[in-house]
Amino acid sequence: MRGDGTVRRLLGRAFALLTLLILGAGLAEMVTVLIQQRVVHQLSTHVQPLQIANAHLRGVLADAQRSLRGYLLSGDGQLLDGYHVARSEYALAVVDVQDLATAQERAVVTEQVTNAGQWWELAERQRQAPPRSQAAAEYVAEGKPLFQAFAAANQDLDQSLAARAAALQNRSSRLGWLTVTTVGALTVIATAMAVATARGADRWITAPLGRLVEVLDRQRAGDHAARADPGDGPLEIRAVADAVNVRADEVDRARAADQVVARQRSEVRELGYRIRGHLVVEDAIREAVHGLAGTLGADHVLIRMVSTGVPPAVSLHDEHLAGGPLEDLAACDITWLRSGDVWATDDPAPAGDVRPTEQERRAWRAVGDGPVLTVAVSGGEECIGALTLMRDGGPAWTPVETRLAEVVAADLGRGVHHARLYEHEQHLVVRLQELDTAKTDFMSTVSHELRTPLTSISGYLELMLDAEAGELSDPQRRMLEVISRNTRRLRELIEDMLILSKIESGAFRISKRDAELAGLIDTALTAIEPVAAKASVGLHTEVTGPLSLRADPEQIDRVLINLLSNAVKFTPAEGTVTVRAHPDGDELVLMVADTGIGIPTAEQEALFARFFRASNAIHQAIPGTGLGLAIVRTIIDNHGGTITVDSTERVGTTVTVRLPIG
Amino acid sequence: MTVVLVADDDADIRDLVSFKLEQAGLEVIPVEDGQAALEQARARQPTLAVLDVSMPGLSGIDVCRMLRADPATAGMLIIMLTARVQEQDVEGGFSAGADDYVTKPFSPRELVSRIQALLSRTRA
Structure with a gap:
């Protein structure tokens, strides 16, 4: 693993090398083309024209020699014309050769021309000799070596030129091969380099990136412990891995904090249920005190209630009060708090103008210089108490903790309210039961007490109406009958009242x-x-x-x-x-x-x-x-x-x- | 002559019942509480006793139970007078051994006819 490399350096090197190879191949190709062009140019503009001109010169001189020899041996004037034609062509041919010759060939050309000139000199003399004469024959014999000297020089030049052409072609061909070989080799090297770069990139870049992506996927899938390897891959990927890990750590911390808050919330909710579940006011208050200390991590918890019928102050442990650190605070009145008020030291967002009294502040300072949080306990619209949480030191009360304390205070307010209602209701129930019993007893007693006098009244009435106490006059009888009727009515009324009372009270x-x-x-x-x-x-x-x-x-x-x-x-x-x-x-x-x-x-x-x-x-x-x-x-x-x-x-x-x- | 014990703490009712029974030709021993009723019942051995349920001291039901428990008075006829209509009073009276009961306010005529019915039933 190339630990110290960076993606930039790695790719930079690879591409620079590739570029150099491609440039080299191009340059070689270009040089070859230029050289071959020059060879072709030399062949086509100098060597080959010179060969042709040289051949022409030899041909012209050969024609002249052949024509002259033929004339001299035969006397044929037509052949002499051929000689003259050749002679006039010769001048042009010599100019052609001389024009094309370079310094290199000049010596041979001069020699050739000199030899030719010697032959022409002799030839002019031959031409004037009578044909078929001895002299002519001698001239022919004499001209022959001169011509051969010319031909030799001419052939020398021709051979030299042929050798040069062959050399040039050979060189060009060799160069061609060299170029093909070089470019081929460079291409192979470049291809190998490209493949190596690709494989290297895959190994050094893609693979670590893939592992990083895998870690991210795992984190996204819920594996909060997944971390990227910070030593894996080139510098840039390692930097990304570091960033991923830092972020994951931050998320972990945030999640841990969230879990704490969630736990507190759930505990506060449970606490609320428990507080509201108490049917005795004092139990509800004690539940709140102990629950808050545990859930929110308070060293001192003090609840002061203004209403009568409950202890004026309840704290975390009894040693806090009566000679303990909270004694002074417990004695402070809480009229500075109104329903819904919250006061916390260093409150970043204080609500309203809640001003604790000087006495209250002194009492806090007496306890310590830790953070203080006081929340009003409300029963309906009025403030019925104060809930004070203190730490001996440590962090200030967070907004979340403040909110939770408010929730507990609200539950406490409701709990106290409910407990009071319940107590009141219990009193009412007892009172109603007493009343009901009294009513039943009363009805029973009334019924009994009324029946006894009614027995006397109706009994004596009957005696009188039966004339047991002597005969009655008609008006007396009518009057007694009225009394009798109303007595009966009274008796029915008592009976019905008693029955109704019994049915209603459930006695029946x-x-x-x-x-x-x-x-x-x-x-x-x-x-x-x-x-x-x-x-x-x-x-x-x-x-x-x-x-x-x-x-x-x-x-x-x-x-x-x-x-x-x-x-x-x-x-x-x-x-x-x-x-x-x-x-x-x-x-x-x-x-x-x-x-x-x-x-x-x-x-x-x-x-x-x-x-x-x-x-x-x-x-x-x-x-x-x-x-x-x-x-x-x-x-x-x-x-x-x-x-x-x-x-x-x-x-x-x-x-x-x-x-x-x- | 048939002797009837009448026990009631209310003097008016005691007099009313006594008067009506004497009119019917019966000898009446009026008493004003349970204790006296018990003593007179044992001493005079009446044929029949009319007992008010609610009397101070021994109630009519107590007296009834005691008379029934004593072999000397166990056969006595007993009629209870009750001011209460509650079933438990009536049931209590019967379970204590009463032969009949009459609810207050009662008609003296009805009481006498009940007593005579009981007496004739035993004589027969």
């Missing part, structure tokens, strides 16, 4: 058992029959179907008796009372209909109220206690049934009772 528990309504109706009709007969009221029944139900037969009997006696009582002579009963779904319907005086519409609502008596009944002096229907209504309610009244004045009244079968 409903004892439900299987009952048969039809039988109860028969019994009640039998009981009421004498009264009805006396009042000349006809009794009718329309009872259908099975009428079994779960009910208290004695109470249902009372309902029937009360309804029937009412119906008979309020029905004038020759009227009728009809009892109807039938099942209807899971209910039994019982109707008692009369053709009586009815109840005025305006008074029907009050019908079931105690001591209610219809105005028309009072006017007609029909006796009654006004408790009968109240008793009926209570019994029906106790059975889960309903009762309704449908009445028209001077036409009649129908009372409908619906009782559940079950």
